[in-house]
Every structure is written in structure tokens, then in C-alpha cells.
Amino acid sequence: MSGSHHTPSAGAPTLAETIAVNLARSFSDGEVGFTGLVTGGAAALFGTSIPLAAMALAQAMHAPNLTILLAGWSHNPDLQSLSVMPDSEFDAVLRDLPCDAQMMTYPGPWSIRRGDIDFGFSSGVQVDAVGNINSVCVGDPARPKVRLVGPILQPEHMTLFGREYVMMPHHARRNFVERVDYVSGVGYPGGLDGRRRLGLHHGGPEWVVTPKCIFDFDKENGRIRLKSVHSEADRQDIAAHTGFAVDSTGVPQTAAPTLEELDLLRRHVDARGVLLGRREA
Amino acid sequence: MTPSTSKVGSIADAVALIPDGTRLAIGGFAIYQHPMAVVRALIRAGRRDLTVVGTVSGNEVDLLAGAGCLKRVETSYVGLEKYGLAPNFRRAVEEGRIEVVDYPEVLSFDRFRASQENLTFWPCDYLGGTDVLARNPDIKIFTCPITGRSLQAVPPADPEVVVLHAIAADERGNVILPRRHLLPQGLDVIMARGCDTVIVTVEKIVPRALVRRHAEQVQIPAYKTRLVVEAPWGAHPTAVLGRYATDDAHFRDYVAASASPEGFAAYLDRYVHAPADHAAYLERIGAERLGALTELDTL
Numbered sequence: 001m002s003g004s005h006h007t008p009s010a011g012a013p014t015l016a017e018t019i020a021v022n023l024a025r026s027f028s029d030g031e032v033g034f035t036g037l038v039t040g041g042a043a044a045l046f047g048t049s050i051p052l053a054a055m056a057l058a059q060a061m062h063a064p065n066l067t068i069l070l071a072g073w074s075h076n077p078d079l080q081s082l083s084v085m086p087d088s089e090f091d092a093v094l095r096d097l098p099c100d101a102q103m104m105t106y107p108g109p110w111s112i113r114r115g116d117i118d119f120g121f122s123s124g125v126q127v128d129a130v131g132n133i134n135s136v137c138v139g140d141p142a143r144p145k146v147r148l149v150g151p152i153l154q155p156e157h158m159t160l161f162g163r164e165y166v167m168m169p170h171h172a173r174r175n176f177v178e179r180v181d182y183v184s185g186v187g188y189p190g191g192l193d194g195r196r197r198l199g200l201h202h203g204g205p206e207w208v209v210t211p212k213c214i215f216d217f218d219k220e221n222g223r224i225r226l227k228s229v230h231s232e233a234d235r236q237d238i239a240a241h242t243g244f245a246v247d248s249t250g251v252p253q254t255a256a257p258t259l260e261e262l263d264l265l266r267r268h269v270d271a272r273g274v275l276l277g278r279r280e281a
Numbered sequence: 282m283t284p285s286t287s288k289v290g291s292i293a294d295a296v297a298l299i300p301d302g303t304r305l306a307i308g309g310f311a312i313y314q315h316p317m318a319v320v321r322a323l324i325r326a327g328r329r330d331l332t333v334v335g336t337v338s339g340n341e342v343d344l345l346a347g348a349g350c351l352k353r354v355e356t357s358y359v360g361l362e363k364y365g366l367a368p369n370f371r372r373a374v375e376e377g378r379i380e381v382v383d384y385p386e387v388l389s390f391d392r393f394r395a396s397q398e399n400l401t402f403w404p405c406d407y408l409g410g411t412d413v414l415a416r417n418p419d420i421k422i423f424t425c426p427i428t429g430r431s432l433q434a435v436p437p438a439d440p441e442v443v444v445l446h447a448i449a450a451d452e453r454g455n456v457i458l459p460r461r462h463l464l465p466q467g468l469d470v471i472m473a474r475g476c477d478t479v480i481v482t483v484e485k486i487v488p489r490a491l492v493r494r495h496a497e498q499v500q501i502p503a504y505k506t507r508l509v510v511e512a513p514w515g516a517h518p519t520a521v522l523g524r525y526a527t528d529d530a531h532f533r534d535y536v537a538a539s540a541s542p543e544g545f546a547a548y549l550d551r552y553v554h555a556p557a558d559h560a561a562y563l564e565r566i567g568a569e570r571l572g573a574l575t576e577l578d579t580l
Contacts, residue, residue, distance in 0.1 A: 039363035105467025147374040149360040155385035159407035186410035198409030
């Protein structure tokens with residue numbers, strides 16, 4: 001980096017930066033992280049851009065041997081060469097983005113059932129009180145009120161990956177429900193014992209990240225709980241926007257980035273603001 | 282000497298191999314490289330009660346769903362990626378006109394691997410607690426004879442017919458994949474290997490001599506193919522990797538038209554029913570638009 005003109009980055013951390021930093025700190029060196037290519041506004045930010053920034057920041061800090069799987073198939077893509085986020089999973093733009101390895105068919109470079117993938121990111125229209133997620137439908141699955149895309153890779157994300165970060169771009173009662181209308185990715189019904197009774201000995205949701213808070217789980221009883229709130233305002237109205245019971249008493253605020261982390265994010269990981277948005281200079 | 286058999290035929294020949302009620306697999310992935318010329322011809326021919334068995338489905342299923350051709354869909358996803366939910370599929374499912382059987386993505390690939398290996402099921406251990414398992418009577422629980430663990434037996438895809446779109450083949454039916462390809466083209470090959478009636482539409486039918494210079498790229502050899510059809514721009518409006526890009530404007534028009542049944546009916550009239558065949562469809566799209574989509578892959 002150029003030394004003589006180096007001044008600390010201006011400006012308080014954005015929510016996206018704070019979330020990226022908290023995610024980055026939770027990754028270990030040598031892990032493999034898998035993100036899909038989500039498109040459109042807040043969904044793309046939470047589903048793809050923040051995870052990419054978090055993994056690239058971890059690589060720059062404490063995890064130089066972490067592997068990023070963009071769209072599940074491009075290994076360690078050159079994110080800094082991007083002038084705009086790719087919005088197509090399998091077209092020439094992503095094919096031609098420089099990277100370490102590409103998946104050309106299935107089965108490919110990673111052995112999903114052997115535990116090659118340490119963590120992943122997914123989303124859904126609903127998350128429930130035990131961490132089940134739903135991307136299939138709203139209402140009775142036999143005759144849904146809203147038909148969505150289908151289970152896609154969620155069953156695999158929530159069982160075959162080492163752990164899962166559920167990234168929810170909106171925090172409203174209809175998204176955080178006591179029981180999802182369709183379980184496309186399974187959480188902790190009955191806790192870890194409950195998962196074992198279902199034949200699941202691996203993986204599961206670790207965090208649920210929203211614009212208001214980060215949830216984690218009491219894995220003994222299987223219940224979702226607040227891990228941190230992003231602000232005092234969020235603490236005040238979170239219960240009103242959540243369809244299952246939450247108690248924010250004594251829950252800490254989400255940890256703030258250090259100056260070093262912010263500086264790396266802004267000058268190195270995302271110097272062009274492609275991932276986390278352009279900031280005022 | 283007896284000459285070798287040509288597999289070359291027409292889109293009408295392809296449609297004749299796909300009667301009402303066929304269990305059909307359609308190549309391509311999401312909004313990439315579907316054999317759309319055949320899909321439009323199936324609608325034009327008024328096909329009914331098709332079952333589509335797929336992996337990651339997109340506008341091909343949406344178009345068939347809106348046109349009333351489908352009875353059942355077995356797949357992991359039906360959507361239009363950056364263009365949003367599949368509007369006609371969504372409407373058909375919400376109105377109870379199509380049965381959907383949801384499979385996880387990797388298992389949807391493995392179902393075609395099971396067909397390739399002629400297995401009666403693919404074993405799985407990770408469906409416990411999901412509605413994928415709870416709502417699908419075709420997935421059976423069994424005890425692993427080696428470990429005693431409870432496992433799930435997932436039925437193979439077993440399509441009666443596979444139709445896919447590739448860049449080139451020779452008259453005998455040797456199909457060339459681009460050297461630099463991605464998962465969608467790889468999955469097409471798995472689909473083709475698990476079926477006895479494989480129809481391939483191609484951008485160009487090329488001389489056998491050209492195929493023999495690229496033999497390492499022939500992943501579907503002639504004895505696997507039943508019919509080869511030359512259909513330039515045959516995947517439009519989806520992309521063909523290394524040949525042409527997604528027709529972004531067409532997709533946006535498609536989604537806008539599909540906001541209502543009437544709008545979609547007008548789309549069908551304009552792009553499916555009014556053009557008598559694929560050549561007429563291409564005339565309707567126009568040379569200027571098609572030319573602008575061309576991708577220069579290698580120099």
C-alpha cells in the first residue's frame with residue numbers, strides 16, 4: 001500500500017461493515033466458505049456481498065489460507081478486479097474472472113459429503129424459533145399462498161456444511177416466525193439431541209444475521225436467542241418486529257470494527273466500494 | 282461399404298419423440314442454455330401432461346407451465362435468477378394446476394447420476410427433519426446394511442427423453458462441449474448419459490473431420506444420441522456459453538408480460554404461436570438483436 005498519503009479512513013462504520021467484521025472474526029484459517037450468487041438490492045448485499053467482504057477481510061487479517069467459493073464454484077476469485085458485482089452465476093463474466101480453480105461439472109473439486117465445506121451462507125423467506133429456514137412457499141405447501149423458488153441447496157447447507165450463517169436482508173414479523181411453513185433447511189428441533197435423532201450428526205445454523213441483530217442458538221434446547229443487537233434503537237423495537245419471543249435484556253451491542261479492520265476493508269478488500277457500497281471520501 | 286446413419290432431423294422430429302405425458306428432462310440450468318426452440322415447438326404442438334424432471338429449472342419450465350403443458354415438476358429450483366420468481370410457474374402452482382415435488386439441489390444432480398448407473402435409488406443421509414422428506418412418498422427410509430444407520434432412498438430421475446442444446450455436433454451425433462465450460466454444460470452430459478432417448482439441438486452441424494480434431498471435447502458420443510437438430514440461436518433468449526449472451530431485454534419483456542395471464546397470452550401469441558417455426562421466430566427477434574448478443578469467446 002502507498003505509504004506517504006496514508007491517512008485513517010474517515011467515517012463511522014456502516015452496518016454492512018460492522019456485520020462483515022463480525023463474520024470475519026468468526027472464520028478460522030484454512031476454512032472453506034461457500035456463498036451463492038444472490039441478486040437484487042438488500043438480498044444481494046446480505047447473501048453475497050457482505051459474505052465475500054467478510055471472507056476477504058479474514059484472508060487479509062488472520063486467515064490467509066481461507067478459501068472463498070463464489071457462487072459455489074469459483075475458488076478465490078479476484079474480487080479487487082471487479083468494477084461491478086456479477087449478477088449471473090454461469091455466464092462469461094464470472095467464467096473469465098481470474099481465480100484459483102473452477103468447477104466444470106458435478107461432482108467437482110469439493111466433496112460436499114466429506115465435509116470439505118466448513119461454512120456457508122444462505123437465506124430464506126422465513127426463519128423460525130429453532131432455526132429452520134424456508135425458501136419454498138408461504139402457506140400450505142399443498143396449495144401455497146405464495147410459491148417461491150424451491151429448496152435449492154438449503155438442505156445441504158444446513159447439514160453437510162460445518163456451520164451455516166443465515167443472512168436475512170429484512171427483519172419483519174413475517175420473516176421471523178414460530179414455525180416455518182415448509183422446512184427446506186433444518187435447524188435444531190429438540191436441540192443437538194433432536195438433530196441426532198433425525199440422523200444429523202454435522203452442521204446446522206450458527207448465526208442468523210439481520211439488519212437489527214445477530215441471533216445464535218442454545219444448542220441444548222434448540223432455541224434461537226439474541227447474541228447481539230446492532231443499536232439501542234434496534235433493542236427497543238426488535239420484539240415488535242419478531243414473530244417469536246425474544247429477550248434483549250442484557251444482550252450486548254454488536255461489536256464495533258477496529259480502525260485496522262475498517263482500514264483494511266476500505267482500502268484493500270473493497271477499495272472500489274463494489275461489495276459494500278461507495279462511501280463519502 | 283454401408284454408409285453410417287445420419288441422426289440429423291428437424292424440430293418436428295424432436296417433438297414427435299415427446300408425446301403427451303412424457304417424462305422429460307430439459308438441459309440447461311436456471312436461465313442458461315435451454316433448448317428453447319424445442320420448448321416453443323412443444324407448446325405450438327399443444328403438448329399436455331408432461332412431467333419435467335430437472336435440477337435447477339428456469340424460464341423453460343415457466344414457459345411450459347404458463348402454456349398449460351405440465352402436469353408435474355420434480356426439481357430443486359424454478360426461478361429466473363436476477364429476473365425474479367418464475368411468474369407463470371408460480372401462478373400455476375398457486376392455482377393448483379401443477380404438482381411440484383421438491384428435491385435438494387445436490388440430490389437433484391444425484392438422481393441423474395443414479396439413472397446413469399442404472400441404480401434403483403440414490404442413498405442419502407441428510408433429509409431428516411425436512412419437508413423434502415416428509416412430503417415426498419417416493420423417498421423411502423431404509424437401514425444401511427453395513428452400518429445399521431437409517432438412510433433415505435431417493436428415486437432416480439429416469440427421464441424417458443432428454444433434450445438439450447449444445448454448440449456443435451456432427452451428423453452421426455457426436456456432441457462437442459466447449460473446452461472452457463461450466464456446471465450447466467457438465468450437468469447436460471450427466472443427463473444425457475442416463476437416458477436412452479437423447480435429442481440434441483445444436484448451433485451448427487459440423488463435419489466429422491472437425492469433431493475428430495476435437496475428440497477430447499466429445500462428451501456425448503454418437504451412440505448416445507437419437508436425434509440431432511441444427512437450430513442456430515436455438516437457446517434464445519437464454520445464453521449459450523461462448524456463443525451468445527442472455528437476451529436481457531427479452532427477459533425483461535417476458536417478466537413484464539407475465540404479470541397477468543392476458544399479458545402472458547399475448548407473449549405466447551407473439552413469440553410462440555404466430556411464428557410457424559424456429560426460423561420465423563428468429564425473424565421476429567430480428568438479426569440486429571441477435572447480432573448484438575454474439576459473444577467472441579476466443580481469438
